Amino acid sequence: MPKHILILMAMSAEASPLISRLSLTAVAQAPATSSSTFSLPYETYTGSFTNSMSITLLTSGKCATHGVDNVGTLHAGLMTMYALREVQGSDKYDLVLNAGTCGGFISKGCSIGSVCIPEHAAFHDRRITIPGTPFEAYGDGKTHCHTGESGNVTQISSIRESLNYLGGGVTTGDSLDHTAEDMLKMMANGSTVKDMEGAAIAKVCELAGIGYLGVKVVTDLVDGERPAFEEFLENLGTAAKSLEEAVPKILEFLDKEEKAQA
Amino acid sequence: MPKHILILMAMSAEASPLISRLSLTAVAQAPATSSSTFSLPYETYTGSFTNSMSITLLTSGKCATHGVDNVGTLHAGLMTMYALREVQGSDKYDLVLNAGTCGGFISKGCSIGSVCIPEHAAFHDRRITIPGTPFEAYGDGKTHCHTGESGNVTQISSIRESLNYLGGGVTTGDSLDHTAEDMLKMMANGSTVKDMEGAAIAKVCELAGIGYLGVKVVTDLVDGERPAFEEFLENLGTAAKSLEEAVPKILEFLDKEEKAQA
Numbered sequence: 001m002p003k004h005i006l007i008l009m010a011m012s013a014e015a016s017p018l019i020s021r022l023s024l025t026a027v028a029q030a031p032a033t034s035s036s037t038f039s040l041p042y043e044t045y046t047g048s049f050t051n052s053m054s055i056t057l058l059t060s061g062k063c064a065t066h067g068v069d070n071v072g073t074l075h076a077g078l079m080t081m082y083a084l085r086e087v088q089g090s091d092k093y094d095l096v097l098n099a100g101t102c103g104g105f106i107s108k109g110c111s112i113g114s115v116c117i118p119e120h121a122a123f124h125d126r127r128i129t130i131p132g133t134p135f136e137a138y139g140d141g142k143t144h145c146h147t148g149e150s151g152n153v154t155q156i157s158s159i160r161e162s163l164n165y166l167g168g169g170v171t172t173g174d175s176l177d178h179t180a181e182d183m184l185k186m187m188a189n190g191s192t193v194k195d196m197e198g199a200a201i202a203k204v205c206e207l208a209g210i211g212y213l214g215v216k217v218v219t220d221l222v223d224g225e226r227p228a229f230e231e232f233l234e235n236l237g238t239a240a241k242s243l244e245e246a247v248p249k250i251l252e253f254l255d256k257e258e259k260a261q262a
Numbered sequence: 263m264p265k266h267i268l269i270l271m272a273m274s275a276e277a278s279p280l281i282s283r284l285s286l287t288a289v290a291q292a293p294a295t296s297s298s299t300f301s302l303p304y305e306t307y308t309g310s311f312t313n314s315m316s317i318t319l320l321t322s323g324k325c326a327t328h329g330v331d332n333v334g335t336l337h338a339g340l341m342t343m344y345a346l347r348e349v350q351g352s353d354k355y356d357l358v359l360n361a362g363t364c365g366g367f368i369s370k371g372c373s374i375g376s377v378c379i380p381e382h383a384a385f386h387d388r389r390i391t392i393p394g395t396p397f398e399a400y401g402d403g404k405t406h407c408h409t410g411e412s413g414n415v416t417q418i419s420s421i422r423e424s425l426n427y428l429g430g431g432v433t434t435g436d437s438l439d440h441t442a443e444d445m446l447k448m449m450a451n452g453s454t455v456k457d458m459e460g461a462a463i464a465k466v467c468e469l470a471g472i473g474y475l476g477v478k479v480v481t482d483l484v485d486g487e488r489p490a491f492e493e494f495l496e497n498l499g500t501a502a503k504s505l506e507e508a509v510p511k512i513l514e515f516l517d518k519e520e521k522a523q524a
Contacts, residue, residue, distance in 0.1 A: 037354075038346070038469060038470040038471055040469065041469075063400050065399075065400075066396040066397075066399050066400040067396060068395060068396055068397050068400045071390070071397075071400075072388060072390075072401070073335065073336055074335055074336065074339045074462050074465060077336045077339055077340055078339055078340065078343055078466070081340055081343060081344075082343075084300070085348075086347075092299075123436070125387055125435075125436055125437065126334060126436040126437060127436075127437035127438065127439055128333070128334075128436075128437060128438045129438065129439070129491060130438065130491045130494070130495065131491070133330060134328040134329060134330055135328075135330050135333075135438075137327075137328050138325050138327075138328040138330045138333075139334070139436070139437070173387075174385070174387055174388040174389075174390075174401070174436075175387065175388060175389035175390060175401070176389065176390045176391065176392065176397075177389055177391070179441050179442075179443050180441075181441050200336050203336060204340070207300060207302065207303070208300040209300055229391060229392045229393070232392070233392065
């Protein structure tokens with residue numbers, strides 16, 4: 001059976017080069033059912049990779065009020081749930097691949113353009129400390145990245161080592177910048193990169209029992225000197241090009257593994 | 263046609279007295295369709311109020327990993343989307359009522375036990391400042407509370423004045439405490455109360471074109487002297503009892519208005 005990969009991306013500028021490279025085509029939103037009488041902003045593209053792999057790619061679309069991409073954890077979670085419960089047809093997804101840009105920690109080996117395949121995901125802006133309860137761990141919401149139902153993380157390491165990408169964790173929050181409190185959590189999370197969607201998508205994947213594989217390209221340095229937004233704007237285009245290169249390499253790796261196992 | 267109210271609550275301890283008071287009964291999760299092959303943690307209760315109003319109430323259920331209630335914006339958003347797109351049958355919801363506990367600002371007239379019917383909702387922990395773009399306003403995500411498709415806020419004021427509840431805004435974030443940066447946003451948001459779900463639920467309601475009505479009872483004082491978790495734990499039971507009183511009063515108000523218009 002061909003593998004079916006669900007690729008989730010927050011921003012259209014991040015996704016456009018990859019959509020062209022994979023020759024994906026836009027599809028209309030799943031028709032409204034009797035209950036789902038409102039439309040969602042998420043944009044869906046489909047296609048295939050080589051002859052053996054189906055691809056469904058969603059971007060989070062634009063905010064109707066402000067016209068910007070629907071970045072952040074709320075839309076990331078909603079888009080993941082929409083894709084997994086409504087867009088999916090009889091050809092079930094085998095894996096969720098979340099590709100996007102991120103901030104990187106110099107202290108963990110990142111420079112602009114570095115690619116990270118995180119081993120785990122967690123939140124850094126959900127501080128819920130109620131002594132004597134597990135709410136703090138719930139808030140941190142750490143999940144392990146894996147490519148199979150068994151929670152096997154070996155393949156994540158194989159991909160990373162084979163392609164010479166960074167590992168460690170992705171830490172997620174709803175702000176482009178970070179506070180001193182965020183930094184404490186980010187360090188405690190063992191994070192190599194910081195994004196605004198990863199842990200939310202990973203959490204919904206955990207609920208659904210499907211693997212989460214992140215591919216994050218560094219646009220700005222979290223522990224560097226410059227404001228995140230400056231470096232982000234400067235490097236967004238280059239990072240999107242880098243995602244266009246990295247994602248097919250990963251798909252090729254997964255495809256070869258699949259064929260070797262067959 | 264009877265009104266159908268969807269009540270959304272984060273914690274079972276907040277919801278239990280109200281579920282008993284309204285004599286709601288638990289219903290099994292909507293059967294999985296071909297695509298929705300995984301179950302969600304949300305708990306659904308149904309019943310009626312007087313003879314003319316249908317009630318569907320959802321709580322966010324428990325985290326399978328940590329055993330605590332699924333508080334915060336991610337599950338609030340997912341639960342709202344689940345309720346609106348999957349639980350709803352042919353009897354469409356007319357309004358979403360989000361009842362729960364909150365922190366209150368002494369500077370805005372709150373004391374422990376105060377009830378607030380917010381006029382607007384916004385986030386205080388989504389700082390996305392990219393000069394020259396509307397990302398900052400997107401992050402703040404301000405939505406207006408209303409009880410009808412037309413975005414009419416008059417009824418919100420009528421309910422509040424009739425029942426002598428507080429107004430102003432609800433400000434939402436994923437932490438029980440707050441940072442100095444959070445406080446700046448909370449003040450800018452014109453907030454009377456602070457919660458962990460309101461703006462996320464209001465945002466999904468906005469996507470769906472359905473009214474959002476919040477009912478928030480104060481358990482702790484944001485600008486007081488004590489840590490939020492201490493006051494929260496002390497006052498959670500009393501606040502849940504207060505919700506048990508306040509929600510039926512609001513339903514009665516809506517029911518009378520409906521009958522007066524009929």
